[in-house]
Structure formats: C-alpha cells, structure tokens
Amino acid sequence: MRIVTSEEMRNIDKAAIERIGIPALVLMENAGRAVAEEAMRLTAQAHGGPAKRWLVLAGKGNNGADGLVAARHLLEAGCEVGIAYAADPAGFRGEAAVQRDIAANLGLPAVVYAGSEGDPIYWTRYDGIVDALLGTGSRGAPAGVYAALIREANASGLPIVAIDTPSGLDADTGNLHDPCIRAARTVALAYAKRGLVQYPGAGAAGEVVVRAIGIPARLAEQIGVRTFALDERTLRERLGVDPARAREADTHKGTYGHALIAAGSRPMSGAGLLSARAALRGGCGLVTWAVPDRLVEPLAGRVPEAMIYGLPDEERGDWSGVAPAALSQLTVGKDALVLGPGLGRWAGDGDWLRELLAGLDPALPIVLDADSLNILADMPEASAQLCGRRAVLTPHPGEMARLAGFAVPDIQRDRIEAARRYATQHAVTLVLKGARTVVATPEGDVYVNATGNPGMATGGAGDVLAGLVGSLLAQGRTPDQAAAFGVWLHGAAGDRAAAGRPTSSSLVAGDIIEAL
Ligand SMILES: NC(=O)C1=CN([C@@H]2O[C@H](COP(=O)(O)OP(=O)(O)OC[C@H]3O[C@@H](n4cnc5c(N)ncnc54)[C@H](O)[C@@H]3O)[C@@H](O)[C@H]2O)[C@@H](O)CC1
Ligand SMILES: [K+]
Numbered sequence: 001m002r003i004v005t006s007e008e009m010r011n012i013d014k015a016a017i018e019r020i021g022i023p024a025l026v027l028m029e030n031a032g033r034a035v036a037e038e039a040m041r042l043t044a045q046a047h048g049g050p051a052k053r054w055l056v057l058a059g060k061g062n063n064g065a066d067g068l069v070a071a072r073h074l075l076e077a078g079c080e081v082g083i084a085y086a087a088d089p090a091g092f093r094g095e096a097a098v099q100r101d102i103a104a105n106l107g108l109p110a111v112v113y114a115g116s117e118g119d120p121i122y123w124t125r126y127d128g129i130v131d132a133l134l135g136t137g138s139r140g141a142p143a144g145v146y147a148a149l150i151r152e153a154n155a156s157g158l159p160i161v162a163i164d165t166p167s168g169l170d171a172d173t174g175n176l177h178d179p180c181i182r183a184a185r186t187v188a189l190a191y192a193k194r195g196l197v198q199y200p201g202a203g204a205a206g207e208v209v210v211r212a213i214g215i216p217a218r219l220a221e222q223i224g225v226r227t228f229a230l231d232e233r234t235l236r237e238r239l240g241v242d243p244a245r246a247r248e249a250d251t252h253k254g255t256y257g258h259a260l261i262a263a264g265s266r267p268m269s270g271a272g273l274l275s276a277r278a279a280l281r282g283g284c285g286l287v288t289w290a291v292p293d294r295l296v297e298p299l300a301g302r303v304p305e306a307m308i309y310g311l312p313d314e315e316r317g318d319w320s321g322v323a324p325a326a327l328s329q330l331t332v333g334k335d336a337l338v339l340g341p342g343l344g345r346w347a348g349d350g351d352w353l354r355e356l357l358a359g360l361d362p363a364l365p366i367v368l369d370a371d372s373l374n375i376l377a378d379m380p381e382a383s384a385q386l387c388g389r390r391a392v393l394t395p396h397p398g399e400m401a402r403l404a405g406f407a408v409p410d411i412q413r414d415r416i417e418a419a420r421r422y423a424t425q426h427a428v429t430l431v432l433k434g435a436r437t438v439v440a441t442p443e444g445d446v447y448v449n450a451t452g453n454p455g456m457a458t459g460g461a462g463d464v465l466a467g468l469v470g471s472l473l474a475q476g477r478t479p480d481q482a483a484a485f486g487v488w489l490h491g492a493a494g495d496r497a498a499a500g501r502p503t504s505s506s507l508v509a510g511d512i513i514e515a516l
Contacts (some may be wrong), residue, residue: 001210001234003227003448004191005172006136008213011223012190016215017235024095026377027213028062031163032069033188034211037162038187039070040077040206043128053080055126057149059133059167060087060096066163066189067132068099072107074130084121085111086133086145108153115148123156131181133167136193140179142168155284162186164202165193173414173508174201182206190215194227197448198415199435202218212241214373230439230447230488241449241477256285257335257474261306261467262327264291264342266317269299271342271370274460274509275467276306279338281469282486289492290330293315294323310511320346328359336365340372341463355386364391365473369466370399377402386426390471392483393422394431396462420446421449433462433468437487441480451491456512465490465514489516 004012016022039054039177056071058064062372064086071081076371091111103110111119129155133146142150142498150168153160160183165171186205188196189415194427195201195210228234235241248255259279264272269291278291280303287306291299292313299308315322331337337360347350353375360366366389368376373395382403386393393403397415401408403421411418415438423430423440425436432438435454468490472482490512495513 001229001231002225003197003229004220004225005192006192008220008223008225009136009191009193012219012225015219015223020216020219022214025098027215027445028065028069028095028099030213030366031066031211032071032212033073034164034189035066035070035161035187036077037074038185038209038211039074039128039130040079042161043159047359053126054082054128054130055121055123056081056083056130057086057133057153058083059146060085060089060092061135061137062095063135063137063163063167064132065096065099065100066135067130068096068103070130070132070310071103072106075106075108075343081108082126083108084149085110085112086149088112090094093215095176113145113149115145121152123152123158126158129153129156129158129160131162131167135164136163136171137424138167138171140177146180150181152455154179155181159184161316162205164189165195166201167200168272169195169204171195174198175413176200176204180204183208187211189213189386191220192229193226197229197436202436203441226444227446227448230449235485235488237479239484241307241481243485243489253285257282257331257471257476258286258288259284259336259467259474260288260290260334260336261338261470262290262332262343262465263338263463264289264295264299265319265344266292266295268342268344269295270460271463273299273302274463274513275338275341276303278464278512278513278516279471279474280305281513282468282489284471287471288330288334290327292319292322295361302365318344318346319352320344320349324352324356329489330354331360334364334474336470336473337365337475338367338369338466340367340369341466343371343375345371345374350379351376353390354385357389361389362388365392365467365479367392367394367473369394369462372480373399373403379499383426386428388427389494390473390479391428391480392431392473393428394433394462394466394469394483396433400432404440408424416446416448420444429466429483431483431487433465435484437491439480439484439487445480447487449487449491451488452494453504453507455498455501455507456494458508460509461490461494461512464509468516
C-alpha cells in the first residue's frame, strides 16, 4: 500500500477525474459512504451498538463535502444527524455546493457556527463526531471558527472519526498544528497520507483505516509515488520477500550464509552478545563474533552457537588496539559484516574506519550501526567511502542528525524525507529508527514500518536489529530486502514479546531475540 503527500493525492485525484473520466461526485460518494460505515463500526465496537446521534463538522472544501455525503449515509442507516458548518454554506462552490443542497433538501438540521458570538453547539446531544473540517487542502494552523470547533470537539469527550486527516494535522509530515483534532479513527481516502503514519500525527489520527474510493491503482504508480507501508503485502509484492518461506529439506548450514559480527568492547560487551544472538535467530547458518582479544576469556561460552574470535588488541580490551587489517582479513569467506554495536570511540577512529573500509571486499554486504555511524559522521568523505558498497546504515535520530549535519528536531520534523535524502545522496540503504521506523533505498523508495511498540524503546534493541539485518544479508538478501524485512521482523517480534504482558514496559532486548 502506497503512502502519499497532499500534492501526490491531488495529482492522483486529478488524473482519475480528468484522464480517466471518473466524475468527482462519484469519488466523493464512495468516500462519504466509507466514512459512514467506519463511523458506525467504530462506535459499534466501543459502545456495543452503533451511535445513533452524529454531528458532522463541515468545512467549506471537498473534505467538508465528503462529510455531507457521510451525513446522508448515516441518516439513511437510521441515525440522527446534525451538521455544523464552519463557513457560510451560501459561499460553497462545485461539489461542496451540490452536497450542501442535497443535505438541505433532505432536511438535515444544520447550523452555521459563528464562534463564541453565535449560537452554542450542544455537544451532549450527540454520541459521535465526524471531523470534515479540513483535509489535504489545509494550509497552516486552523484559523478562526475552524480552530474553535476543533477545540470544542476535542473537549467534548465524544469519539471523533476524522475524514482523510485529523483537521489541524500537517498531512505531509505528521506535525500537529495548534489545535488539531484528536481522532479515535481516521478514514484515509484511497491512500494513507504521510502525516498519518509518522508521529506525532499517527497519535492524533487514532486507528487509521484506508478505504478505496474508486481510484484506479495504476495512477499512483504513474504519478511516481515511492513511499510504501512496510507490511507483509509490501514485503511479498514489492520487495520479493516471503516472510513465511520454509527451508528446503536438502540444505546445510553452509546454505544459509556466515555472518561476522564485529561488536562489543569492555564496557559494552552486551551489545555484541545481543547482535550475535540476534544474527543466529535471524537464521544464518554460521555466526562468527569478533571481539578484542582480552574479551574472549570472559565471554567464552556466552553464545555457544557462535564462534568467538579474539582480534589482537594490545591488551586493551577495546577496538582502539585492533588493527583494521586484522578485521578485514577475518571477513574473507564471510557473507556479511555487522560493525558498530559496542564499538566505542577513540582518538584516530576515523583513520581506523577509513583503513578498514579500504581493506574490505567492496562486494561484502555491511551493516553500520551505533558508533561506526558516529565515526562516519566525522569523516568528511563519508559519501565516497560508502559509494558502491552494499551497505545498510541503521541510525537512531541522534545518529542520523550527526550523519546528515542537522539537529535532531530537523530530522524528526520530516523523517521520510530525511531518510530518503541521505540514502539517495550516499547510495546506501538507510534505516531511520524510532516509532514507525523508516527504510530508504538508494533509488529513493521509502518503506514506513507498521510493526513494533514502545516497549522496544530499551537498551540493546538496536543491537538486535543490526545483528538481524546482518543475518539476512548473509543469507543472500539484498540490502533493501534485509533492511526492510529485518525492521519488520524486529517489530513483529517485539509485538509478540509484548503480547500477554500487562504492559510493554518490562520488555528487554533479549525478549525480542527469543520472540524472533
Ligand atoms: N476530487 C477530489 O479531489 C477528492 C477530494 N476528496 C476530499 O477533498 C479533500 C481535499 O479537499 P480540498 O482540496 O477542497 O481542501 P479541504 O477540504 O482540505 O479544505 C480546503 C479549504 O479550507 C480552507 N482552509 C485551508 N487551510 C485552512 C486553515 N488553516 N484554516 C481554515 N481554513 C482553511 C481553504 O480556503 C479551502 O477552501 C480531501 O482531504 C478529501 O477529503 C474526496 O472527496 C475524494 C475526491
Ligand atoms: K478532516
């Protein structure tokens, strides 16, 4: 399923209407009917029966017109429906004027809300609200009467079903204006808008339901929409990954690749431990866990299924004493390298990473995580270092900010574009972690993950992801496949680990590994 910007949606609508010839009123009818169905379904779930009394808040654009169609279908289903207009309907044009007239001819009671000077709205007369104030044509913070209606609706405590986007949401980034509707459910028309799948917008949208409205699927492709929901269907149909693929009987451990995990140092040996264990659970045939030599003794036997290998470290117990050539030598015969968890930083680490990368077979798939990204961020020629490699970078927002040379809020303000920009400019696959992790490919495709939960905000969860992605690379997945599948699996495992707990708070990274 594709995810669109407001502009992409406008272009798709335009093509459906002008190129294909589907009348705008037909699309609107489908939209309004879908909203009425979803509204009744929501309150049926919440209250044991559909809400009988609905108030539709209608703006003056097509979002408002969708709301008037929904009002008509709710009426037909036996509900009592009232309309509160945010603008004088006498000024409506086009499809909105058509819907206004139909609603009036049906005798739907309507008021034109005039703010504190006009008649009040008696919210207690209703069981639910349809937010049809602003959709993808919204610009900036809701103004005047729109803002007042949004504040009152939120304060009413009634369940709100938003049409297309909660009014007040920046549909392209997920940032919230003040005020913004807090919806229980958002019915996204034809496609989810980007703001519905990125926080804080995803929080304001409630449950997002995408409903078809009769727009031919190929238009989004033709218009060049390149952002996708990362779910099972996308994995299968777009990325060529079958999450349920069974192993062939006639195989052995050599069939499934050999991952080298270079991770862990004295204060952070657990990072390597988690990565190595996650790589094993990720299904690769063999895992070698490389550590500074002094750590071999204390760590021996901690992951019995992996081979532990000590690299000469000048007796320091960290990576500052390990020669890059020794590590690159160890990659010979391996199918993927994971570098970064528990790596640490030291004087001259930039030269160290430079020398290591220069010594690697350029065809060796690599995962760069944690401190390897921080080191990379300080290297002016990072782009040249990465160019032509089969690399997956897995930054959290802080690491992403350092890599891209921005502040964290600048990254978080538009995570999809931040990830896409870096991935295309540096020709790497980039995983921007966080709630709704974003995976961006060198070609500019972006996948927004749907799995995972806040219990996964715990130390070591990133080390698990790095090991898992490395494991998938070692099994012959492409960097895009490994990153997307790894992110999806990691979240799904986190969800499985959280299920059955009274709260996800007690989740630890090791639980994610065991749930894989
Ligand atoms: N043919 C189409 O294009 C279709 C559009 N659809 C609906 O149409 C919506 C988009 O419709 P529009 O483009 O008419 O735009 P909207 O209905 O989102 O609202 C735009 C109107 O609100 C006003 N406005 C903008 N920002 C404001 C603000 N901050 N405060 C107060 N008023 C503001 C503008 O003057 C404009 O008239 C979609 O979200 C969807 O609900 C659906 O009906 C399906 C078909
Ligand atoms: K809306």
